[in-house]
Amino acid sequence: MNPTDTTEHEEIIRTEDLGKIYEENGIPVHALRGVTTIVHKGDFLVIAGPSGSGKTTLLNLIGALDRPSRGKVFFEGRDLSKKSKSELASIRLHRLGFIFQAYNLIPVLTALENVEFTMMLLGVSEAERRKQAMATLQELGIDELVHKRPNEMSGGQQQRVAIARAIVTRPAVVLADEPTANLDSTTGASLLDLMERMNKDKNITFVFSSHDPQVIQRGRRLILLHDGTIKSEQSRTR
Amino acid sequence: MIFKLAWRNIWRNKRRSVVVMTSVAVGVIATLLMDTLSRGMIYQMLYNQIGSHVAHLQIHRQGFRDNPIIQNNIPDAAVVERAVSSTPGISHYSSRILTYGLLSSAAASSGVFLIGIDPDQEGQITTIKGSLAAGTYLSGGPNEAVIGQSLAEKLGVGLGDRVVGMASALDGHVGSDVFRIVGLYETLSSEFDKSFIYIARDNAQEMLGVGDLVSEFAIRINDISQLHTIQDRLLEELGEEYEVFTYPEILPFLVLQIDLYEQSMIIFYAIIGIALIFGIINTMLMSVFERIREFGVLKAVGMKDRRLLMMIVLEAFLLGIIGTGIGFIVGYLIYLPLARTGLDLSMFSESLRSWGVGAIIYPVLTWNVIANALLIIPIFAVLGALYPAFRAGRLQPMAAIRYV
Numbered sequence: 001m002n003p004t005d006t007t008e009h010e011e012i013i014r015t016e017d018l019g020k021i022y023e024e025n026g027i028p029v030h031a032l033r034g035v036t037t038i039v040h041k042g043d044f045l046v047i048a049g050p051s052g053s054g055k056t057t058l059l060n061l062i063g064a065l066d067r068p069s070r071g072k073v074f075f076e077g078r079d080l081s082k083k084s085k086s087e088l089a090s091i092r093l094h095r096l097g098f099i100f101q102a103y104n105l106i107p108v109l110t111a112l113e114n115v116e117f118t119m120m121l122l123g124v125s126e127a128e129r130r131k132q133a134m135a136t137l138q139e140l141g142i143d144e145l146v147h148k149r150p151n152e153m154s155g156g157q158q159q160r161v162a163i164a165r166a167i168v169t170r171p172a173v174v175l176a177d178e179p180t181a182n183l184d185s186t187t188g189a190s191l192l193d194l195m196e197r198m199n200k201d202k203n204i205t206f207v208f209s210s211h212d213p214q215v216i217q218r219g220r221r222l223i224l225l226h227d228g229t230i231k232s233e234q235s236r237t238r
Numbered sequence: 239m240i241f242k243l244a245w246r247n248i249w250r251n252k253r254r255s256v257v258v259m260t261s262v263a264v265g266v267i268a269t270l271l272m273d274t275l276s277r278g279m280i281y282q283m284l285y286n287q288i289g290s291h292v293a294h295l296q297i298h299r300q301g302f303r304d305n306p307i308i309q310n311n312i313p314d315a316a317v318v319e320r321a322v323s324s325t326p327g328i329s330h331y332s333s334r335i336l337t338y339g340l341l342s343s344a345a346a347s348s349g350v351f352l353i354g355i356d357p358d359q360e361g362q363i364t365t366i367k368g369s370l371a372a373g374t375y376l377s378g379g380p381n382e383a384v385i386g387q388s389l390a391e392k393l394g395v396g397l398g399d400r401v402v403g404m405a406s407a408l409d410g411h412v413g414s415d416v417f418r419i420v421g422l423y424e425t426l427s428s429e430f431d432k433s434f435i436y437i438a439r440d441n442a443q444e445m446l447g448v449g450d451l452v453s454e455f456a457i458r459i460n461d462i463s464q465l466h467t468i469q470d471r472l473l474e475e476l477g478e479e480y481e482v483f484t485y486p487e488i489l490p491f492l493v494l495q496i497d498l499y500e501q502s503m504i505i506f507y508a509i510i511g512i513a514l515i516f517g518i519i520n521t522m523l524m525s526v527f528e529r530i531r532e533f534g535v536l537k538a539v540g541m542k543d544r545r546l547l548m549m550i551v552l553e554a555f556l557l558g559i560i561g562t563g564i565g566f567i568v569g570y571l572i573y574l575p576l577a578r579t580g581l582d583l584s585m586f587s588e589s590l591r592s593w594g595v596g597a598i599i600y601p602v603l604t605w606n607v608i609a610n611a612l613l614i615i616p617i618f619a620v621l622g623a624l625y626p627a628f629r630a631g632r633l634q635p636m637a638a639i640r641y642v
């Protein structure tokens with residue numbers, strides 16, 4: 001399989017004419033104005049664009065965190081507009097992983113417990129989830145953090161634990177909203193290395209939103225948003 | 239893991255949690271002491287009445303209770319004695335003759351209950367013998383009387399003085415006799431002391447012209463839970479000619495008061511609970527608002543609203559149950575010595591005496607009290623958490639994550 005050859009790949013997410021209008025103090029804000037695109041299995045996709053261009057909004061819609069004002073999101077063929085709140089939560093739990101810009105982790109839980117948390121929600125037995133969480137932390141080279149709480153970790157370490165939490169449930173796709181924005185560039189780079197490795201070795205699909213050039217450069221597919229519409233879309237081979 | 243989360247969450251803001259738990263604990267201590275003491279007071283009223291006169295069961299001729307005249311006497315004392323001694327569970331009895339009469343000194347007179355007793359029998363079922371403030375108990379000698387201290391004051395007499403007792407005799411004439419006051423008693427009820435006077439049973443029988451007839455048998459039993467069984471058994475043995483009453487039937491007002499008390503205590507608990515609810519709502523709202531972002535992440539990774547709600551309610555429940563536990567333990571440690579020594583309220587003793595309560599109140603801890611103290615407050619804590627938890631449940635994950 002050649003993961004860069006997106007056209008021949010299985011589709012995970014498809015959006016059709018996606019629009020989102022927020023209301024702020026009674027004034028409508030058009031955050032997205034008709035976005036049609038596809039996320040394929042194995043993608044390492046970056047949604048780029050200036051601040052306010054709608055990156056987070058798009059990520060939230062394809063991540064079943066919010067509902068569009070118009071258009072549709074199909075997740076693994078299922079029309080998300082037809083799903084209830086709790087069905088959406090269930091899709092997020094079973095099929096998606098999330099990494100946010102900051103404050104990803106539950107402060108009262110240790111790294112290990114944070115990684116176990118989603119598996120707990122899935123109903124995995126205690127012994128099994130401990131085993132898998134440990135394995136994932138080891139794989140990411142952060143097993144020394146096991147018993148640390150988030151406030152005892154650096155920002156980069158926290159983001160690594162967040163990656164572990166996102167991938168431990170073997171989701172169809174991991175959505176990462178500006179994951180490097182709060183990190184210095186060296187830390188950011190090593191975080192990207194890690195995700196790239198997970199993408200290549202384990203064929204985990206990643207979708208980023210970022211305006212960090214470092215991230216944009218690493219993307220194998222790039223969607224450039226401007227003012228809520230796709231300005232350009234490109235795939236590159238390395 | 240939800241429990242672990244909830245548990246750790248309540249210790250995130252230690253000071254706030256400690257404040258809430260302390261107020262819960264204080265509420266529990268207050269209710270516990272209030273409840274055990276007032277219960278003690280009411281039970282004391284009841285036990286005083288049982289102890290000083292009523293006993294556990296009374297046997298009379300059918301109709302005596304409605305019309306306690308001398309003509310309504312026990313048809314055959316021997317039959318009753320046989321029934322009583324053949325019924326298991328009865329510890330002692332006393333047969334009495336009793337009528338309404340008048341007691342006069344040179345200075346004044348007062349309406350009284352004249353009670354003719356066998357001093358030994360009576361000594362085993364009531365506390366009069368032990369309540370003597372001055373003088374001696376009836377020795378069995380002729381024309382002795384033991385009266386209440388309050389009555390003595392009212393009549394202006396003292397030990398050794400003579401008084402005249404008068405009452406309507408069996409044949410309709412007025413019977414009378416002169417008695418020498420040999421003892422003055424004082425119970426916890428001043429009303430009682432003013433109206434009950436004790437004389438020897440044969441003295442009374444002679445004065446009233448009733449031969450060896452008696453009016454009632456007062457009975458003490460070993461085990462209160464057998465009260466109704468024994469009543470039924472006696473009724474069956476004695477038949478239609480007799481009536482057998484239990485102390486709740488004889489003292490309906492006091493028993494009703496206990497029922498009313500139970501109900502008013504529930505209101506009292508509810509008031510404490512409602513006061514605490516606002517503390518809990520306030521605390522939980524604060525803690526929910528501080529964690530909006532975190533809840534957003536929890537929801538984003540797929541935690542269902544119901545589970546989040548459960549977690550928050552569990553946090554409040556833990557606060558409530560810990561506070562209750564501490565309050566209960568401290569309350570119990572205060573209760574223990576009080577139960578032994580009693581709470582001395584002698585500064586209010588005059589008004590307490592008119593209620594038939596002693597100056598020293600012994601708190602009474604029952605399973606009811608324990609259940610109320612341990613259950614009601616945590617339930618209110620959960621109620622108080624519902625609204626904040628519901629608010630957290632309704633948050634949109636995305637809006638929550640954006641929230642700063």
Ligand SMILES: Nc1ncnc2c1ncn2[C@@H]1O[C@H](COP(=O)(O)OP(=O)(O)O)[C@@H](O)[C@H]1O
Nearest residue numbers: 022023024029031050051052053054055056057
């Ligand atoms: N919850 C919201 N309420 C109102 N306006 C919003 C909300 N979220 C985003 N917006 C607006 O929508 C536009 C796109 O926002 P966003 O998707 O966050 O952009 P980006 O992530 O590219 O910076 C911005 O103008 C932003 O102010």
Ligand SMILES: [Mg+2]
Nearest residue numbers: 055056057178
């Ligand atoms: Mg953004």
